[in-house]
Every structure is written in C-alpha cells, then in structure tokens.
Amino acid sequence: xxxxxxxxxxxxxxxxxxxxxxxxxxxxxxxxxxxxxxxxxxxxxxxxxxxxxxxxxxxxxxxxxxxxxxxxxxxxxxxxxxxxxxxxxxxxxxxxxxxxxxxxxxxxxxxxxxxxxxxxxxxxxxxxxxxxxxxxxxxxxxxxxxxxxxxxxxxxxxxxxxxxxxxxxxxxxxxxxxxxxxxxxxxxxxxxxxxxxxxxxxxxxxxxxxxxxxxxxxxxxxxxxxxxxxxxxxxxxxxxxxxxxxxxxxxxxxxxxxxxxxxxxxxxxxxx
Numbered sequence: 001x002x003x004x005x006x007x008x009x010x011x012x013x014x015x016x017x018x019x020x021x022x023x024x025x026x027x028x029x030x031x032x033x034x035x036x037x038x039x040x041x042x043x044x045x046x047x048x049x050x051x052x053x054x055x056x057x058x059x060x061x062x063x064x065x066x067x068x069x070x071x072x073x074x075x076x077x078x079x080x081x082x083x084x085x086x087x088x089x090x091x092x093x094x095x096x097x098x099x100x101x102x103x104x105x106x107x108x109x110x111x112x113x114x115x116x117x118x119x120x121x122x123x124x125x126x127x128x129x130x131x132x133x134x135x136x137x138x139x140x141x142x143x144x145x146x147x148x149x150x151x152x153x154x155x156x157x158x159x160x161x162x163x164x165x166x167x168x169x170x171x172x173x174x175x176x177x178x179x180x181x182x183x184x185x186x187x188x189x190x191x192x193x194x195x196x197x198x199x200x201x202x203x204x205x206x207x208x209x210x211x212x213x214x215x216x217x218x219x220x221x222x223x224x225x226x227x228x229x230x231x232x233x234x235x236x237x238x239x240x241x242x243x244x245x246x247x248x249x250x251x252x253x254x255x256x257x258x259x260x261x262x263x264x265x266x267x268x269x270x271x272x
Contacts, residue, residue, distance in 0.1 A: 007232045010035040010241075011221065012066030012074040012097070016047035016058075018244070018251055019154060019192035020077030021258035023102065026214035027075070027221055028240070033232045034225075036240040037069045043246035043271055046154055047080035048123025048190075055125070059085030063093050065270050069241070072230050073098040075221060079189050079213075080125040098224050102191065102213040105220040107135045110187060110211055117144035119180040119208075122189035124149045132189055146179040154192045158254055162195055171196065175203050188212040195257065243268040 011034050013024045018040045028036060039062055041047075047055050059081050066074050074097050076082045076089065082101035090099055110118055120132050127149040136143050152170050161167050180186070186208050188194060194212040201210050225231040240263070244251055247267040255263045 006072065007225075007230045009070050009072035009230075010037045012037045012039070012069060012071030013077050014039040014041065014062045014066065014074070014081070015078040015191060016041050016080060017045035017154075017158065018042070018254055018258050019158070019190065021242075021255060021263075022191050022194045022212075022214050023075065023077035023217050024240075025259050026218040030215070030218040031222055031225075031231070033234060033236050035232075035236045035238050037066060037071055038240070038242045039066060039268070040242075040244045040251070040265075042244040042248075042251055043269070046123065047078060047084075048125045048151060048154065050080070050125065052084040052125075052129070055081055055084040056088045059089050060092060061270060063089050065268070067093060067096055071097055073100065073221065073225065075099075075217065076101045077191055077217070079103065079191065080123055083126055083129040083131040098228055098230070100217065100221050100224055102217050103131060103135065103189075105216045106187060106189070106211060106213045107132060107139065109216045110185060111136060111139045111143075113185065113209075114140065115143065115184040115209075117146070117183045118185045118187060119183040120145065120147040120187045120189050121150045121153070121174065121180075121193065122147070123154065124151050126189050132187065146181070146183060148174065148177050148179045150174045150190075153196070154190055157192045157195050157257075160254065160257065162257070163199060167196060167199065171199055171203060175200065183208060185209040185211060192258075241266065245270055 082103045086101045242263045
C-alpha cells in the first residue's frame with residue numbers, strides 16, 4: 001500500500017441512505033476512539049433497483065467525497081454498493097485508503113460455521129448479482145443456498161414500520177417462501193434488516209441462526225486497522241459527521257431508529 005495515512009484520520013462510511021447507520025453504530029460501539037464521517041446518498045435511494053453501472057458511478061463519486069474528508073478507511077455499508085461498486089472503488093482508490101465491504105465479512109462468518117443449508121434475504125440488486133451465493137459456494141462448495149429478494153423490507157423499515165402488525169404480515173409473507181425452507185441459518189444481506197432481526201428470529205422460533213453485518217463488519221474494520229497500524233488509541237474529542245445528499249425531515253427523524261440516538265444531518269448535495 002503506497003498511500004500515507006494516520007491513525008488520527010476518520011473512518012468514512014457510506015450507504016444508499018441511512019440504513020448503513022446500523023453499521024456505523026456498531027463501529028462506534030466497538031471502536032469508540034475513532035471518528036466517523038458518514039455519507040447517505042439519500043438523493044438516489046434505494047440502490048436496490050438501480051443498474052450496476054449507476055451504482056458504480058455513485059460509489060466513485062462518494063468515494064472521492066470521503067477521501068476529500070481525509071478518511072483513512074472507507075466502509076461500504078451497503079450491500080448493493082458492495083456487490084456492484086466495491087471492485088471499482090479498489091481499482092481507482094486502493095492506494096489512498098483502506099476499504100471494507102459488508103459482503104466478505106458476513107460470508108466468512110457463515111462459512112466458518114459449516115452449515116448445510118443457509119438462506120439469504122436482500123434487495124433485488126443484491127440477490128440478482130448472486131455475489132453471496134457465489135462467494136459462499138466458492139468457500140464451501142457443498143453448501144445449499146436459498147436466496148430471496150425482499151424489496152419491501154427496506155422502505156418499510158425506513159418509514160418506521162417495525163415490530164408492528166404491518167411488519168409482521170410483510171415478514172410472514174416473505175419468510176414463508178419456499179426458497180427459505182429447511183435452512184439452518186439466515187443471512188440478513190441488507191443493513192436495514194438488523195432492526196427487524198428480533199422479529200425474524202421469533203418467526204423461526206429461534207431455531208434458525210440469524211446473521212447480520214453490523215458487529216461482524218465492525219470487527220473486520222478493527223482487524224484491518226490493526227493490521228495497517230491505523231487503529232486510533234487515544235480518545236476522540238472531535239464529533240462525528242453525518243452527511244446526506246438530499247435532506248428531508250423524515251431522514252432526520254429516522255436516524256434515531258438506525259443509529260440508536262439522534263444525529264444532526266449535514267446536507268452535502270454532491271450531485272449538483
């Protein structure tokens with residue numbers, strides 16, 4: 001790695017919206033000394049129904065923005081962006097920062113358990129890319145994998161429909177799909193889904209092991225920073241920065257749901 005870096009620089013995190021705040025919160029919890037710069041591309045959400053070319057373009061623009069904020073690492077806290085845009089980010093910027101996505105750590109955690117059959121729920125873009133299925137089978141060729149696109153879940157969660165009758169009916173409809181039958185584990189391949197993880201576990205009566213990318217990705221971030229000698233050891237006195245490309249009051253209200261506490265969103269219209 002040829003880039004020069006400093007442990008005092010912030011960690012950049014981005015998502016198509018505010019769902020990636022679940023990952024940001026996990027990183028903040030595990031690594032409280034680190035300063036975070038979060039960017040939610042709320043002008044283009046959701047990425048789940050965008051083309052791969054469009055997502056790659058968004059990733060490059062956001063990556064450039066986060067590097068301009070002097071970030072030592074960029075965490076792609078969006079499954080659609082991780083599947084479609086991660087490689088192009090490395091191609092353009094690998095010498096300027098460390099990079100972590102949300103796919104690889106989750107796949108590695110599941111494969112380590114050597115299940116016989118696992119399920120995946122995600123956006124259309126993530127499921128259609130088949131990146132999880134391919135990576136799982138590459139590491140564990142005999143693994144049976146069932147994948148289901150669940151496009152209603154992310155907007156449902158963003159609108160605050162969690163732990164109620166609406167979310168219960170939608171979840172039951174999806175989780176009863178034949179693609180998810182007889183599985184030992186379920187991968188929540190969207191950063192929104194940790195918020196409904198308790199409901200999913202309850203639906204399966206805690207007989208199916210559920211994996212999400214929050215703590216797993218935070219631990220991957222910690223390991224990458226330690227390996228590069230970039231883990232910040234002194235307490236961070238500067239405040240975190242939370243940016244969105246399109247600002248509305250509803251985004252501001254929803255941040256408490258995803259991050260666990262209220263945050264102030266800064267409007268950065270990088271597309272103008």
